[in-house]
Amino acid sequence: MEGEKQEKHHTKPIRCIVKLGGAAITCKNELEKINEENLVIVSSQLRQAMMPGWSPSMKVLGMDWSKRHGESEVSCNKDDFVDNANVGSSRFVVVHGAGSFGHFQASKSGVHKGGLDQSLVKAGFVATRISVTTLNLEVVRALAREGIPSIGMSPFSCGWSTYEKNIASADLAAVAKAIDSGFIPVLHGDAVLDELQGCTILSGDVIIRHLAAHLKPEYVVFLTDVLGVYDRPPIEPNAVLLREIAVGKDGKWSVVKPVLQNMDKQGVKTTAAAHDTTGGMETKIAEAAMIARLGIDVYIVKAATSHALRALSGELRGNIPDDWSGTVIRFVS
Amino acid sequence: MEGEKQEKHHTKPIRCIVKLGGAAITCKNELEKINEENLVIVSSQLRQAMMPGWSPSMKVLGMDWSKRHGESEVSCNKDDFVDNANVGSSRFVVVHGAGSFGHFQASKSGVHKGGLDQSLVKAGFVATRISVTTLNLEVVRALAREGIPSIGMSPFSCGWSTYEKNIASADLAAVAKAIDSGFIPVLHGDAVLDELQGCTILSGDVIIRHLAAHLKPEYVVFLTDVLGVYDRPPIEPNAVLLREIAVGKDGKWSVVKPVLQNMDKQGVKTTAAAHDTTGGMETKIAEAAMIARLGIDVYIVKAATSHALRALSGELRGNIPDDWSGTVIRFVS
Numbered sequence: 001m002e003g004e005k006q007e008k009h010h011t012k013p014i015r016c017i018v019k020l021g022g023a024a025i026t027c028k029n030e031l032e033k034i035n036e037e038n039l040v041i042v043s044s045q046l047r048q049a050m051m052p053g054w055s056p057s058m059k060v061l062g063m064d065w066s067k068r069h070g071e072s073e074v075s076c077n078k079d080d081f082v083d084n085a086n087v088g089s090s091r092f093v094v095v096h097g098a099g100s101f102g103h104f105q106a107s108k109s110g111v112h113k114g115g116l117d118q119s120l121v122k123a124g125f126v127a128t129r130i131s132v133t134t135l136n137l138e139v140v141r142a143l144a145r146e147g148i149p150s151i152g153m154s155p156f157s158c159g160w161s162t163y164e165k166n167i168a169s170a171d172l173a174a175v176a177k178a179i180d181s182g183f184i185p186v187l188h189g190d191a192v193l194d195e196l197q198g199c200t201i202l203s204g205d206v207i208i209r210h211l212a213a214h215l216k217p218e219y220v221v222f223l224t225d226v227l228g229v230y231d232r233p234p235i236e237p238n239a240v241l242l243r244e245i246a247v248g249k250d251g252k253w254s255v256v257k258p259v260l261q262n263m264d265k266q267g268v269k270t271t272a273a274a275h276d277t278t279g280g281m282e283t284k285i286a287e288a289a290m291i292a293r294l295g296i297d298v299y300i301v302k303a304a305t306s307h308a309l310r311a312l313s314g315e316l317r318g319n320i321p322d323d324w325s326g327t328v329i330r331f332v333s
Numbered sequence: 334m335e336g337e338k339q340e341k342h343h344t345k346p347i348r349c350i351v352k353l354g355g356a357a358i359t360c361k362n363e364l365e366k367i368n369e370e371n372l373v374i375v376s377s378q379l380r381q382a383m384m385p386g387w388s389p390s391m392k393v394l395g396m397d398w399s400k401r402h403g404e405s406e407v408s409c410n411k412d413d414f415v416d417n418a419n420v421g422s423s424r425f426v427v428v429h430g431a432g433s434f435g436h437f438q439a440s441k442s443g444v445h446k447g448g449l450d451q452s453l454v455k456a457g458f459v460a461t462r463i464s465v466t467t468l469n470l471e472v473v474r475a476l477a478r479e480g481i482p483s484i485g486m487s488p489f490s491c492g493w494s495t496y497e498k499n500i501a502s503a504d505l506a507a508v509a510k511a512i513d514s515g516f517i518p519v520l521h522g523d524a525v526l527d528e529l530q531g532c533t534i535l536s537g538d539v540i541i542r543h544l545a546a547h548l549k550p551e552y553v554v555f556l557t558d559v560l561g562v563y564d565r566p567p568i569e570p571n572a573v574l575l576r577e578i579a580v581g582k583d584g585k586w587s588v589v590k591p592v593l594q595n596m597d598k599q600g601v602k603t604t605a606a607a608h609d610t611t612g613g614m615e616t617k618i619a620e621a622a623m624i625a626r627l628g629i630d631v632y633i634v635k636a637a638t639s640h641a642l643r644a645l646s647g648e649l650r651g652n653i654p655d656d657w658s659g660t661v662i663r664f665v666s
Binding site: 067123144157182 | 364365394395396397398399400409411414437438441442449451452453455456457458459460462463464466467470473474477480482483484485486487489490491492494504506507510511514515516526531532
């Protein structure tokens with residue numbers, strides 16, 4: 001029957017789910033401004049990680065054929081596509097945060113608190129989606145310019161909804177189908193309907209946890225704007241980078257490396273920026289721990305660095321090299 | 334189970350499905366250029382049709398709070414939203430065509446012919462979706478600026494797919510849920526997966542027929558760049574506007590008004606522009622006839638005219654005034 005979803009999920013395993021942190025790809029303190037420099041490097045590193053056969057002597061086959069600003073012709077050379085070897089890519093899923101897109105609109109209207117019957121919330125819901133889908137389109141374009149067959153898939157459009165902020169339904173079949181067809185789905189934190197309170201904000205991190213639980217990737221990478229997880233806000237003078245966090249069967253986590261003294265219960269001090277409607281670092285570690293508990297390695301690493309490229313390439317599976325900077329969160333039975 | 338769709342469709346009837354023709358909202362001969370002037374008028378007329386209680390003395394509550402080009406602050410005045418009376422809207426669905434967006438990318442790569450294993454087709458699929466979603470975002474923003482709670486819903490993301498170019502699956506539940514929550518879904522012609530040939534182009538007209546069949550709107554309006562359907566290409570000297578087309582139980586249609594002589598079998602000469610990958614006027618009439626056959630009046634009318642506003646407002650139901658210019662296609666038992 002029409003309207004019913006194919007229940008066949010992915011057949012081959014997913015290699016990696018990667019989160020492009022909002023703070024890493026946007027200028028978080030400047031409204032609706034993309035961090036172009038970072039986004040270009042992140043996209044290039046993703047290409048390198050996804051297409052192991054690619055070498056610098058090969059041409060990047062751009063897939064964004066939009067009219068460039070001020071040019072009358074679109075940028076596409078049909079002859080470049082004679083060789084088919086260059087567009088195969090690994091099975092990745094990309095999820096990005098909102099950064100300086102969406103947060104303002106969501107905060108001002110209280111979308112995360114629900115109440116779609118209020119005109120301000122309803123307008124804010126529309127405004128939030130316009131802002132985050134604007135960012136999504138720019139991320140998809142940046143990836144496509146690097147020859148990554150990226151496909152924007154907005155959670156709201158994909159029928160994702162929540163119940164009391166937990167995911168109530170999500171069209172994973174559509175995501176799996178896109179992957180099976182050779183595309184890289186690009187999802188994002190979004191305003192969605194909530195069955196209890198009318199609407200809410202579904203964060204990229206919650207999306208990642210859900211995707212990880214159902215698509216079972218080999219590893220998950222969070223690209224952020226700092227080196228990894230610290231024991232306190234990284235701008236504080238004595239902040240220590242936590243290199244390895246172990247997660248037990250019960251989901252509880254503890255810092256394994258480095259060995260720390262005088263810590264609070266969970267070993268980490270956190271803050272949440274006032275405008276971050278989806279929670280701060282504490283939420284992120286908790287989400288990461290839930291993924292690690294499934295036996296999936298999680299790497300939290302600074303975007304657009306050599307450390308990020310190594311994490312994306314899967315080089316860290318097994319042993320973590322001493323010269324790698326970042327945080328590994330993994331299951332220890 | 335997660336991933337399954339709610340099968341509960343709309344509870345209250347849909348008032349109108351409106352197609353914004355690609356030729357009406359874009360400059361069809363200029364690559365990726367929106368017809369801003371038309372789009373503003375079309376959006377304003379849609380607001381007037383959707384919100385019958387609105388009067389010129391009331392403020393338009395804009396829902397696009399994006400940063401304006403060159404401005405540092407987003408445009409949103411929280412205080413405007415004290416009065417709730419102004420954001421209720423009728424149950425409309427908007428579908429738009431591609432016009433000068435997407436067609437170039439689709440034609441150049443042959444997306445409509447399928448073959449996702451070819452690098453050019455795959456790249457063209459990505460490029461086409463980038464182009465049409467760019468237009469979708471601009472349409473959503475234009476509607477939101479008029480206070481219409483518009484929500485972009487990309488068919489590919491919504492899990493729409495085809496089998497031999499006919500719709501194989503479509504997530505109508507997500508569309509119905511958006512309507513039930515008080516939003517105006519905005520869909521568009523899109524590149525989608527085809528179960529037989531890998532991929533194809535799903536036209537806005539086919540989407541409309543499918544939505545009409547399942548959501549049973551009171552009437553359907555096609556906004557085009559000409560007054561309606563003519564007996565030959567409207568640029569030809571003696572082209573005659575067909576005012577009324579009757580559709581019988583068998584789906585066959587004939588021109589009722591004006592009475593024409595010396596016509597070919599179906600009474601209409603048609604041409605299809607070479608770059609129109611989704612068919613020309615013939616396809617459009619055939620699609621309209623299939624909708625009319627369901628007992629749903631179809632009005633084909635020139636966008637951004639007083640005739641369009643009358644059609645959108647539902648004024649034509651029953652008798653067609655003599656001073657109305659456009660084409661009515663309706664069921665005659």
